[in-house]
Amino acid sequence: MIGFGSIGRGTLPLIERHIGFDREAFTVIEPSSEFAHILRDHGIRHLPLALTPENYEATLRGLFPAGKGMVVNLSVDVDSILLMELCATLGVQYIDTVVEPWPGFYFGSTLPNAERTNYPLREKVRDLGRAHVGGPTAVSCCGANPGMVSWLLKEALLKLAEDTDVAAAPASREDWAQLAMTLGVKGVHVAERDTQVSAKAKPQGVFVNTWSVDGLLSEGYQPAELGWGTHEKKLPPHGHAFTHGAGYAIWIDRPGADTRVRSWCPGVGPQFGYVVTHNESLSIPDYYTVRDGERAIYRPTCHYAYHPCNDAVLSLHEINGAGQLPESKHILTADEIVSGGDDLGVFLYGHAKGAMWYGSRLTIDEARNLAPYQNATGMQVTSAVLAAMVWVAENPHAGWVEADEMDHERCLQVQRPYLGRIECHYTDWTPVQHRINSFAEDRDDEDPWQFTNFLAV
Amino acid sequence: MIGFGSIGRGTLPLIERHIGFDREAFTVIEPSSEFAHILRDHGIRHLPLALTPENYEATLRGLFPAGKGMVVNLSVDVDSILLMELCATLGVQYIDTVVEPWPGFYFGSTLPNAERTNYPLREKVRDLGRAHVGGPTAVSCCGANPGMVSWLLKEALLKLAEDTDVAAAPASREDWAQLAMTLGVKGVHVAERDTQVSAKAKPQGVFVNTWSVDGLLSEGYQPAELGWGTHEKKLPPHGHAFTHGAGYAIWIDRPGADTRVRSWCPGVGPQFGYVVTHNESLSIPDYYTVRDGERAIYRPTCHYAYHPCNDAVLSLHEINGAGQLPESKHILTADEIVSGGDDLGVFLYGHAKGAMWYGSRLTIDEARNLAPYQNATGMQVTSAVLAAMVWVAENPHAGWVEADEMDHERCLQVQRPYLGRIECHYTDWTPVQHRINSFAEDRDDEDPWQFTNFLAV
Ligand SMILES: NC(=O)c1ccc[n+]([C@@H]2O[C@H](COP(=O)([O-])OP(=O)(O)OC[C@H]3O[C@@H](n4cnc5c(N)ncnc54)[C@H](O)[C@@H]3O)[C@@H](O)[C@H]2O)c1
Ligand SMILES: NC(=O)c1ccc[n+]([C@@H]2O[C@H](COP(=O)([O-])OP(=O)(O)OC[C@H]3O[C@@H](n4cnc5c(N)ncnc54)[C@H](O)[C@@H]3O)[C@@H](O)[C@H]2O)c1
Numbered sequence: 001m002i003g004f005g006s007i008g009r010g011t012l013p014l015i016e017r018h019i020g021f022d023r024e025a026f027t028v029i030e031p032s033s034e035f036a037h038i039l040r041d042h043g044i045r046h047l048p049l050a051l052t053p054e055n056y057e058a059t060l061r062g063l064f065p066a067g068k069g070m071v072v073n074l075s076v077d078v079d080s081i082l083l084m085e086l087c088a089t090l091g092v093q094y095i096d097t098v099v100e101p102w103p104g105f106y107f108g109s110t111l112p113n114a115e116r117t118n119y120p121l122r123e124k125v126r127d128l129g130r131a132h133v134g135g136p137t138a139v140s141c142c143g144a145n146p147g148m149v150s151w152l153l154k155e156a157l158l159k160l161a162e163d164t165d166v167a168a169a170p171a172s173r174e175d176w177a178q179l180a181m182t183l184g185v186k187g188v189h190v191a192e193r194d195t196q197v198s199a200k201a202k203p204q205g206v207f208v209n210t211w212s213v214d215g216l217l218s219e220g221y222q223p224a225e226l227g228w229g230t231h232e233k234k235l236p237p238h239g240h241a242f243t244h245g246a247g248y249a250i251w252i253d254r255p256g257a258d259t260r261v262r263s264w265c266p267g268v269g270p271q272f273g274y275v276v277t278h279n280e281s282l283s284i285p286d287y288y289t290v291r292d293g294e295r296a297i298y299r300p301t302c303h304y305a306y307h308p309c310n311d312a313v314l315s316l317h318e319i320n321g322a323g324q325l326p327e328s329k330h331i332l333t334a335d336e337i338v339s340g341g342d343d344l345g346v347f348l349y350g351h352a353k354g355a356m357w358y359g360s361r362l363t364i365d366e367a368r369n370l371a372p373y374q375n376a377t378g379m380q381v382t383s384a385v386l387a388a389m390v391w392v393a394e395n396p397h398a399g400w401v402e403a404d405e406m407d408h409e410r411c412l413q414v415q416r417p418y419l420g421r422i423e424c425h426y427t428d429w430t431p432v433q434h435r436i437n438s439f440a441e442d443r444d445d446e447d448p449w450q451f452t453n454f455l456a457v
Numbered sequence: 458m459i460g461f462g463s464i465g466r467g468t469l470p471l472i473e474r475h476i477g478f479d480r481e482a483f484t485v486i487e488p489s490s491e492f493a494h495i496l497r498d499h500g501i502r503h504l505p506l507a508l509t510p511e512n513y514e515a516t517l518r519g520l521f522p523a524g525k526g527m528v529v530n531l532s533v534d535v536d537s538i539l540l541m542e543l544c545a546t547l548g549v550q551y552i553d554t555v556v557e558p559w560p561g562f563y564f565g566s567t568l569p570n571a572e573r574t575n576y577p578l579r580e581k582v583r584d585l586g587r588a589h590v591g592g593p594t595a596v597s598c599c600g601a602n603p604g605m606v607s608w609l610l611k612e613a614l615l616k617l618a619e620d621t622d623v624a625a626a627p628a629s630r631e632d633w634a635q636l637a638m639t640l641g642v643k644g645v646h647v648a649e650r651d652t653q654v655s656a657k658a659k660p661q662g663v664f665v666n667t668w669s670v671d672g673l674l675s676e677g678y679q680p681a682e683l684g685w686g687t688h689e690k691k692l693p694p695h696g697h698a699f700t701h702g703a704g705y706a707i708w709i710d711r712p713g714a715d716t717r718v719r720s721w722c723p724g725v726g727p728q729f730g731y732v733v734t735h736n737e738s739l740s741i742p743d744y745y746t747v748r749d750g751e752r753a754i755y756r757p758t759c760h761y762a763y764h765p766c767n768d769a770v771l772s773l774h775e776i777n778g779a780g781q782l783p784e785s786k787h788i789l790t791a792d793e794i795v796s797g798g799d800d801l802g803v804f805l806y807g808h809a810k811g812a813m814w815y816g817s818r819l820t821i822d823e824a825r826n827l828a829p830y831q832n833a834t835g836m837q838v839t840s841a842v843l844a845a846m847v848w849v850a851e852n853p854h855a856g857w858v859e860a861d862e863m864d865h866e867r868c869l870q871v872q873r874p875y876l877g878r879i880e881c882h883y884t885d886w887t888p889v890q891h892r893i894n895s896f897a898e899d900r901d902d903e904d905p906w907q908f909t910n911f912l913a914v
Contacts, residue, residue, distance in 0.1 A: 197658040238897045253897035272778030321729030323891030434780030440695045440710035
């Protein structure tokens with residue numbers, strides 16, 4: 001395992017509980033010693049090292065001399081693609097939760113914004129992956145989102161088909177895309193509301209979150225990015241198409257962490273979410289594209305609509321206002337959180353029943369009772385990593401895949417005990433429904449589901 | 458006194474402490490009975506009545522049969538202009554903290570947005586006021602802001618003159634405007650940072666603030682509005698000039714409570730503030746205009762840049778995201794607040810020393826020790842009302858005035874014991890100084906002090 005941060009720590013007890021492994025052969029590579037005591041307590045070997053472009057290859061070669069095993073990469077600042085290539089060479093399986101680059105990409109980059117997006121990163125993974133068909137399985141981007149939400153989306157589509165009397169037995173990617181088109185799904189928000197609350201008020205100058213602050217900052221200050229549906233009539237302000245590849249997405253020349261959309265979650269109803277770029281905003285529209293020859297005749301719009309915990313909302317307001325990265329960072333532990341939970345699901349809109357939210361609702365109390373070292377947000381991620389590990393063990397030669405291409409039933413079967421309640425909610429809400437007084441806006445009243453109606457900048 | 462809300466309750470003990478008055482003749486008009494016990498404890502007569510267009514005249518005539526006395530209007534939903542006219546007729550003095558209309562103006566109005574601004578309200582007050590020169594004094598809009606900040610601005614200008622070796626002995630409006638021009642002040646933020654924090658996390662669905670939630674919602678969902686400096690090169694997106702009157706201001710077709718500017722306050726440094734419309738954003742640019750004949754040759758940009766307490770930031774995020782007014786409302790009392798304070802001042806920029814913040818820094822602990830029933834925010838307001846009452850008593854025939862036209866030295870002399878520390882801070886910050894990565898923006902690098910550089914939408 002690489003990285004022993006909030007996700008790494010939470011994953012360890014799940015691995016111990018569910019996966020038979022050789023404790024002697026298990027190594028955690030983690031430069032920080034802050035949580036080394038947990039590794040000692042669990043009798044797990046700790047390699048106190050930061051992987052770098054110089055040492056990563058020798059380090060991993062040293063750990064996998066026999067060409068078997070699995071790398072679970074839960075770190076920041078380590079290049080995922082190089083690890084995937086190396087694992088393919090070494091013949092070991094690989095899992096990560098994000099396509100992470102070496103430092104220098106997210107901040108201080110000289111690249112133009114179009115190239116600081118996830119699209120070129122994902123395109124590179126997909127291109128390289130074509131050379132690895134049938135090779136050692138490497139799962140790219142499999143946490144809660146990206147990851148689990150792709151499995152939930154499949155369950156949601158089947159449920160929607162059932163509820164609208166559409167026959168559905170999808171077996172291939174094409175079938176799934178066709179099903180989404182038949183159902184008339186115009187778009188999918190990965191709609192999350194984190195309601196976890198600390199006992200202590202957020203201190204000024206500290207960026208507080210329920211998972212990696214570095215992770216959120218990295219992706220939050222990439223440009224906003226989203227899968228671009230075939231029903232969309234016009235680009236948003238500062239919106240740009242990509243000039244290479246299949247062109248299933250667009251980017252907006254704004255930080256995702258300061259790009260708001262109207263969205264919807266159970267419990268709270270209509271709310272703002274941030275269009276933070278994510279791999280699922282790319283993999284889902286790509287996976288669900290229906291083509292007529294070369295031409296895409298159907299694709300859903302898809303993006304993250306993330307309402308992080310209130311302390312993170314305040315943290316973003318603070319750093320956006322200052323125009324500066326935070327002085328210090330803090331991840332709320334399960335012990336610090338006194339109430340709330342994480343509602344994370346897919347919000348399918350534009351179909352016969354209007355809109356539907358389908359997802360996991362997990363409270364902090366439930367999370368605390370399920371496994372140690374994690375809050376509700378972490379548990380949705382770590383249990384997805386667990387599911388990926390099980391699936392990889394069962395499918396060791398699947399080549400390079402994303403969550404959309406895995407067996408969603410099997411994965412959710414493994415993960416479900418850790419997801420609290422999986423709920424389905426229909427709503428008649430649309431993004432044009434409510435306004436406090438009326439002000440200038442770029443509004444399309446003919447089709448409420450245009451992205452322009454969701455966007456609130 | 459009309460209204461016994463958070464400001465009314467806080468003002469009462471200050472009046473008792475500083476002003477000799479006939480307890481028999483003191484009446485509080487307040488429809489709610491929630492805080493009636495405080496009036497009983499203080500032996501003050503309570504008229505449990507909501508003023509309406511039908512009853513206001515008879516009610517006030519009944520209370521002021523002898524044509525002497527003072528109306529201190531600290532209510533919401535009561536038409537200030539009608540009260541001012543009536544007071545002029547009755548020969549009684551008048552003070553309020555905002556030009557308030559009857560219900561139906563702020564929400565559910567059929568008026569176009571240009572007419573839902575404060576500009577026509579203020580223009581009407583100023584027009585009518587011309588008929589009352591030398592009449593019973595009526596102070597329009599004298600709380601902390603609008604109000605006290607106009608006095609602080611005069612002190613700030615004198616301090617800046619001193620620190621930049623500019624001779625200054627302004628005696629008239631023209632002198633003050635000339636001084637601001639000579640000093641090269643391009644603009645003034647009324648820059649506020651409320652850092653007050655409750656012991657309890659904000660409950661979902663409740664709008665929490667440190668003063669009137671109704672007041673903030675009313676002005677927050679008027680269009681953003683600001684005094685428009687002669688140095689400004691172009692209108693912001695959705696910005697509009699006014700088509701009548703002296704044209705010292707513009708409005709933006711966005712809610713003020715969702716219009717952010719980069720601003721600066723001591724303690725935190727650079728931060729976002731909301732351009733919530735306020736009377737001082739109109740009175741200050743009007744007062745400080747220098748004319749050559751008809752033509753304005755100098756005027757500062759001026760607006761509120763308000764960072765309310767974090768719970769209010771979250772509340773705004775919540776209701777803007779929902780597009781709906783809050784389900785319930787709560788004003789934090791001094792007892793609920795565990796830390797923080799209110800920094801409220803004027804931020805003068807574009808002059809020889811770059812930028813300067815000058816204002817009151819009052820903590821909740823200080824406020825609690827100074828007087829009962831109020832937090833730091835309330836105390837900055839109630840002490841301004843007290844100062845206005847003293848000044849009105851000493852100047853009973855000044856006609857209709859605003860804070861800019863009152864004796865700032867005398868008023869601050871009365872108010873100063875309640876303002877914590879009055880501090881002056883110079884800073885080299887400009888609104889183009891910091892960004893987290895670089896994204897598309899409408900940026901003027903030739904003049905950092907253009908409004909377009911402050912605006913962050
Ligand atoms: N897909 C998802 O749903 C999802 C959800 C949460 C987190 N994530 C991702 O998982 C990763 C871990 O998240 P987290 O909350 O545990 O983050 P974290 O910030 O808590 O921990 C990251 C860890 O990586 C370690 N690290 C840093 N540089 C390293 C290097 N050069 N070599 C090895 N280790 C290094 C750090 O010391 C730290 O312990 C992040 O990339 C994050 O974006 C994905
Ligand atoms: N200039 C400033 O610095 C400043 C600062 C704070 C508040 N204010 C203004 O002061 C006013 C009071 O603020 P607050 O925090 O005390 O507000 P609040 O909401 O706490 O209280 C308002 C009071 O007005 C009463 N009221 C409502 N309708 C009435 C009617 N028809 N007749 C008589 N009374 C009625 C309410 O019952 C309530 O007690 C608001 O208009 C607010 O905008 C100005």
